[in-house]
Amino acid sequence: MNKGDFVSIQGKSGCGKSTLLYLLSTMDTNYEGEIWLKGELLTGKSPNELAKVRNEHIGFVFQFHYLLPEFSVLENVMMPALKLGLKSRAEVEHIAYEKLKMLDIAEQARKRATQISGGQKQRVAIARALINDPDIIMGDEPTGNLDSKNADLVFGILKDLTNSLGMSMLIVTHDDDFAKRTDRVITMADGKIISER
């Protein structure tokens, strides 16, 4: 993938799309071959180094929205930035609030992560993936739970980020309309890439 590419992955259920994302996001290290990010070989790095890479360079949105249930929406979004520790708490809070605004759920910021709907959770998870301005966002059906209006909103935001910040997007989706609007579509079957458009 090149910088600023918007790529989608399609394929039947069980063909290995999530598995591919786990590998590329460095969470799973059980693979053959090499993974490179920004000219740096990630294969063979220690778990601690990989954690740092994930924190700084990779934003991940899970197939099932995964938020920390005991924290507020805002705190969930802030968490990766607090871990990175480059900015003050106040700055981080401000940026997190901006991201929530961008995804149109700022009014839920103070609520508990458990008190909002599934679609809202999904958007909070996207805001969280964006908080450290990563080089690449990997999404496992990030719009799966969203109605078409919100799916459009998310697509628009991701598209903007590729244009304005040069972020790369690698998104698994079952939604053909979504896939059609991306720069490139990768199709998988039985754990292999079978076509690219």
Added chain:
Amino acid sequence: MNNSVLVKIARTHLVERKKQSIIAALGVTFGIGTYIILMSFMTGLNGLLDGLILNRTPHIRIYNEVEASKVQPIEMADPFKDSGFVHVVENVKPRRSHASIRNNQGIKLALQKDPRVKGITPLVSARVFYQSGSVLLNGNLMGIDAIAQEKLFNFNQYVIGGKPDDLDNSKNGIILGAGVAKKLRLKVGDYVPLITPNGESMRLKIVAFFQSGLADVDNTQSYVNIKTAQMAANEGPSYATDLYIKLKDIENAIPMTAEISESFGVHAVDINTANAQFETGTSIRNLISYAVSITLLIVAGFGIYNILNMLIYEKMNDIAILKAMGFSGGDVKRIFIYQALLIGIIGGAVGLLMGYGVSVLISKAPFETEALPTVKTFPVNFELAFYIGGSLFALVTTFFAGYLPARKASKIDPVEIIRGQ
């Protein structure tokens, strides 16, 4: 590395499980609290008993025993030296000899120069009868140097109703045994008539009472100054029946006792031989206190281990998310160790307060005993070391209780958890 976010996560986990966290913390509270109460009370008690026995008893007592000569004169006669003759002397009796320690002033001067000796003081024991109308009670006068007895052997702890120094201030003063006083219905300021074995009578003024708690002693023994006792014994100013020695280090008691009886040819007995059972009691009390409090703290440790283990199963998802976000295994481990330490610190702090509070209450509770007329409340030893030691032990226990679950959490594979959904 941003620790504050780890602490925040740890704190949130605990606050969300208030009940379990409080129960785990209470375990630590009771562990530390009990440790402090037990140690303060037990060492207080030990100190009291030290005062009772170690501080009041001479480390070495030199005395003169009236006994038959070991070598009978006939054995020294030529016919019985190295010859096959045998002599038979039946019914050997001790010569009527002085009860006084021979050359006691010389011994005293020599031992005062010994660097191991803290102090040495002579005593004069004299038999008397307390007279009350036509009734005569058996009694024993002890002539003492009151100031030395107080300084070396806490004599003041036995004295009620007056001060030991009053013996030196008034020429005919007596510190009367409490049992005698009760029998004869005497009070401080009264005169008590005495009769010596030689038939002479004396009138002594009661300046205070003496109470050891041992009825046999209190019913017979009274204290006077040395001169008065020498008078009662009808002896001169060099007369002394006992020499009490206090050492700087009690460990020297046994070797020095042997040395003294060897070089001065006197009888001497050391405190260990006289009170052999004493140290056993002290060490057993210490052992019990330590065993009970360490058991409690270990139980508290298991409590923490348990709650963290449960928490980690509940928090599998969160751990996977944190790792996906870029938290390392070490970060996750630290989150759970912080939780254990938070429980330990909060529970421990409350435990310190509880231990202190209860110790104060105990130290105010009335405790009256015949043996200790000057002690009115329970003895409690408020020693900072117990508080420091208790805190350290609590931190170490909670750390280890938290470490095992935390390490397990750090090893959780996020992919496995996320796949499992």
